[in-house]
Amino acid sequence: MTATEAPRPSRRRVRQRVRRRRSRGLTPLFVVGELLVTAGVVLGLFVVWNLVWTDYEAGQEQRAALERLEESWTVPDSSADDADADGDQPVSAEPGEGDPPAVSRADDGEPFARLHVPRWGADHALPIREGSAMSVINTGAAGRYSETQMPGEMGNFAIGAHRQSYGAAFRHIDALELGDRLIVRSAQAWFVYEVTETRIVQPHQVEVLAPVPGQVGAEANGRYITLTTCHPLWSTAERYIVHGELAEWYPFSADLPEHLLVSDE
Numbered sequence: 001m002t003a004t005e006a007p008r009p010s011r012r013r014v015r016q017r018v019r020r021r022r023s024r025g026l027t028p029l030f031v032v033g034e035l036l037v038t039a040g041v042v043l044g045l046f047v048v049w050n051l052v053w054t055d056y057e058a059g060q061e062q063r064a065a066l067e068r069l070e071e072s073w074t075v076p077d078s079s080a081d082d083a084d085a086d087g088d089q090p091v092s093a094e095p096g097e098g099d100p101p102a103v104s105r106a107d108d109g110e111p112f113a114r115l116h117v118p119r120w121g122a123d124h125a126l127p128i129r130e131g132s133a134m135s136v137i138n139t140g141a142a143g144r145y146s147e148t149q150m151p152g153e154m155g156n157f158a159i160g161a162h163r164q165s166y167g168a169a170f171r172h173i174d175a176l177e178l179g180d181r182l183i184v185r186s187a188q189a190w191f192v193y194e195v196t197e198t199r200i201v202q203p204h205q206v207e208v209l210a211p212v213p214g215q216v217g218a219e220a221n222g223r224y225i226t227l228t229t230c231h232p233l234w235s236t237a238e239r240y241i242v243h244g245e246l247a248e249w250y251p252f253s254a255d256l257p258e259h260l261l262v263s264d265e
Contacts, residue, residue, distance in 0.1 A: 054138075054165045054167075055165065055166070055167055058138065058139060058140030058167030061139040061141070061167075062126070062127060062139070062140040062141065062169075065127035065141060066114065066127055068111060069112075069114055073252070093250050093251065093254030093255070093256075095248040095249060095250055096189065096248070096250055096251055100152035100188075100223075100249040101152070101188040101189050102153070103150040103151050103152060103186045103187070104187065106129070106130040108131045108136075108146075109129055109130060109133075109136050110130050111127040111128065111141065112128060112130060112186065112187075113151055113184050113185060113186040114126065114127060114128065114184070114186075115127075115128055115159075115182065115185075116183040116185065116261060117176070117180070117181075117183070118180070118183070118260070118261055118263040119175055119177070119180045120175070122261055122263075126140075126142055127139075127140075127141040127142070128142045128144060128159055128184070129142070129144070130144055130146065131144065132144065132159075137162055139166075140162075140166055140167025141161065141169065142159040142160065142161040142169055142170070143159060143160055143161065144157070144158070144159050145158045145160065145209055148209055148211075149211070149220075151184045151186055151191045151225075152186075152189065152191050152246065153223065154211075155211035155212075155223070156209060156210060156211050156212070156213055156225070156226055157184075157223075157226070158226035158227075158228065159226070159227060160227070161227075162229065162230075163229040163230050163240070164230075170227060170229040170240075173227060173229055174198075174240060176195050176198060176242055178195055178196065178197070178198075179194055179195060180263070180264075181194055181195075181260060182194070182195065182242075182244050183256065183260060184225070185252075186252070188252055189249050189250060189251060189252050190250040190252065191246060192247050192256075193244035193245060193246050193247060194247045195244045196245050197241075197242070197243040198242050198243075200231055200238050200239065201238065201239050201241055202238060203236070203237075203239055208226055208239075208243075209226065211224075212224070222245055222246070223245065224244065224245055224246070225243070226242065226243050226244075227241070228241055
């Protein structure tokens with residue numbers, strides 16, 4: 001090396017300078033990457049909470065509500081003559097005649113009936129609570145729209161429930177077909193409705209809740225049921241609607257005929 005030549009940096013120093021330059025250049029990308037990873041973790045936890053934990057909690061509340069209903073429903077003493085030697089109720093019964101009995105109204109949020117949908121399984125059972133607020137249907141129940149009628153009444157008995165998360169009570173609503181049975185059990189009677197129509201509407205089309213579904217201002221001349229939920233899955237853009245009409249009813253003191261609790265297919 002001559003007197004005019006600058007000293008050459010060592011390889012170690014060169015590597016250190018390159019690392020510092022790279023570090024300064026990658027710092028923003030590194031921060032963005034860390035943020036994306038964190039966001040991904042948070043999103044994943046939210047999905048787990050939304051799909052798993054809310055279903056678990058709602059399932060617990062569903063079972064508790066069904067147990068409360070069973071405990072509160074007592075067979076009238078007048079039915080004792082119909083019991084067999086062991087005190088069990090008959091396994092079949094003839095449909096009731098005349099107008100069905102009135103169903104007592106419940107306090108807001110309280111369970112008052114149970115829904116059976118054979119299409120969704122022979123063991124399917126779902127509590128029905130009073131009110132349609134999120135705090136009600138987030139329990140995994142179907143909630144009655146308070147401005148509509150009670151089961152068995154002239155007019156429209158309308159209930160709504162989630163289609164995903166929080167128990168997803170109406171997850172398989174799109175599997176229902178015309179003629180399928182929707183069976184409501186209350187402390188007074190069994191109400192057997194049959195599906196007459198399914199359709200998709202916009203959220204503002206509240207005429208589906210009218211006493212005569214779809215006909216605002218018309219006087220009720222039948223006993224209807226309406227199921228509502230969001231559509232499509234993971235969206236609130238539309239509403240999936242199922243309408244039905246009462247086909248028959250059975251006194252509460254009798255077990256519902258077994259064939260009614262099983263889908264025809």
